Amino acid sequence: MGAKDVERQSPNVFRMRLMGAEVIPVHSGSATLKDACNEALRDWSTNYQKAHYLLGTAAGPHPFPTIVREFQKMIGEETKQQILKVEGRLPDAVIACVGGGSNAIGMFADFIDEKNVQLIGVEPAGKGIDTDQHGAPLKHGRTGIFFGMKSPLMQDKFGQVEESYSISAGLDFPSVGPQHAYLNSIGRAEYVSITDDEALDAFQILCKKEGIIPALESSHALAYAIKMANAEPNKEQIIVVNLSGRGDKDIFTVQEILDKKGVL
Structure with a gap:
C-alpha cells in the first residue's frame, strides 16, 4: 500500500x-x-x-479487469432489481466515481444493454481539470501501455507516466480500466470530472441532510448527481448514485481540510 x-x-x-x-x-x-x-x-x-x-480495481492485464467486473456486477444487478421494485421503472441515469473503475464497472455492467439508462462515470478533477493536479485520464490522457493494459494514461510528451492527484486516495490513479476506455470510445458511457472542493461540499451535504458519512471517492459521484439535478430542477428524473464506500476512513483528511478553511 x-x-x-x-x-x-x-x-x-x-x-x-x-x-x-x-x-x-x-x-x-x-x-x-x-x-x-x-x-x-x-x-x-x-x-x-x-x-x-x-487487485481491487478494474485495471491491469487480462483477466483481472474481467474478474473484478464479475465479482462487482452484483452491485448493478441488485440496484436494477430494487429500483424496479420501488419505482416500477429503470433509472434515467446511473452515476459512479471512477479511479481505476471497479465500483463503476460493477454498477454499469447490468445496465449497459439498457440504452435508455445514461451511464456517467466521474473522474477526479483535483485542484482543477486545467491544472497538473488531477486524475482524469479518460478526458485528459493519451492511450498508453500501463500495468499490462492498453488504456488512457496520464503521460508527458516523452511517454513517461505523470503523477495523478485527488483528495481521495481511491481515485488517485493515472490510468483507468480498459472496460471504461471501451465504453467511452463507443459513447455508451459519459465521463465527467468533479473537483476536490465540489466533492467536499457533497460530502458535507450528505452528512448533514441524511446522517450518512460517504467515502470521498463516492462524494465525487454524489457531487455530479447534485449538479445534474440542480441543472433541471423541474424535471422528474430518477438518478441512482453508487455510494461505493463509507467515509470513516476519510474523516481525519476531511477534518484537517475543513479546519484550515474554518468551516467547522
Whole structure:
C-alpha cells in the first residue's frame, strides 16, 4: 500500500492490522496506488509459485479487469432489481466515481444493454481539470501501455507516466480500466470530472441532510448527481448514485481540510 495512502487511510489500515493482515508501505514514486500496484506485481512475478496477485480495481492485464467486473456486477444487478421494485421503472441515469473503475464497472455492467439508462462515470478533477493536479485520464490522457493494459494514461510528451492527484486516495490513479476506455470510445458511457472542493461540499451535504458519512471517492459521484439535478430542477428524473464506500476512513483528511478553511 502506498505510504501516502497508509497515512490518508489510517483507520482502514488499523482495522486490517487488527485482523492480522501485514500491511507493507511503499515509499517509491508518489507512494500512492500505482506504486503499490507496481511493487505487488514485482513481488508476484518473483514469488509466483507461493503467492497470488489480487487487485481491487478494474485495471491491469487480462483477466483481472474481467474478474473484478464479475465479482462487482452484483452491485448493478441488485440496484436494477430494487429500483424496479420501488419505482416500477429503470433509472434515467446511473452515476459512479471512477479511479481505476471497479465500483463503476460493477454498477454499469447490468445496465449497459439498457440504452435508455445514461451511464456517467466521474473522474477526479483535483485542484482543477486545467491544472497538473488531477486524475482524469479518460478526458485528459493519451492511450498508453500501463500495468499490462492498453488504456488512457496520464503521460508527458516523452511517454513517461505523470503523477495523478485527488483528495481521495481511491481515485488517485493515472490510468483507468480498459472496460471504461471501451465504453467511452463507443459513447455508451459519459465521463465527467468533479473537483476536490465540489466533492467536499457533497460530502458535507450528505452528512448533514441524511446522517450518512460517504467515502470521498463516492462524494465525487454524489457531487455530479447534485449538479445534474440542480441543472433541471423541474424535471422528474430518477438518478441512482453508487455510494461505493463509507467515509470513516476519510474523516481525519476531511477534518484537517475543513479546519484550515474554518468551516467547522
